[in-house]
Amino acid sequence: MPVGDGDLDVFQSNGAVVNLHIRVDGTPWGNFTGIAGLNYAESSGTVTGQHVGLTTDPTNPIGLLQMTINWQRGPVGVYYGMFNADGHLTGIRFEQNRPNTQATWYSDGSHPVC
Numbered sequence: 001m002p003v004g005d006g007d008l009d010v011f012q013s014n015g016a017v018v019n020l021h022i023r024v025d026g027t028p029w030g031n032f033t034g035i036a037g038l039n040y041a042e043s044s045g046t047v048t049g050q051h052v053g054l055t056t057d058p059t060n061p062i063g064l065l066q067m068t069i070n071w072q073r074g075p076v077g078v079y080y081g082m083f084n085a086d087g088h089l090t091g092i093r094f095e096q097n098r099p100n101t102q103a104t105w106y107s108d109g110s111h112p113v114c
Helices: none
Strands: 006-012 017-024 031-038 043-053 063-071 076-083 089-095 098-107
Touching (some): 006 089, 017 043, 031 063, 043 076, 076 098
Antiparallel strands (some): 006 017, 006 098, 031 043, 063 076, 089 098
């Protein structure tokens, strides 16, 4: 499912909760930007990313998401995820300059969709 404007919480296996507020560029599958908060405003950063549809069948939308978070007080986080058939996101994240610092993540299912 494509991401739409709005909020998304991302829960990481390392215990961090990333709160995103995103705005899409107007295309169903395309680029988005936004702001991020860590653990409910402990830290903040800017988000850029894109989502890509893997199928054009509207009854079975499957897609990928890639985003980067530039934290004001920390490393750049790189996130890759996949929308599953029920619209939830799951994926992996790592620090851009230390790719061995990985964590898995998932969305809470309340993310906006177009």
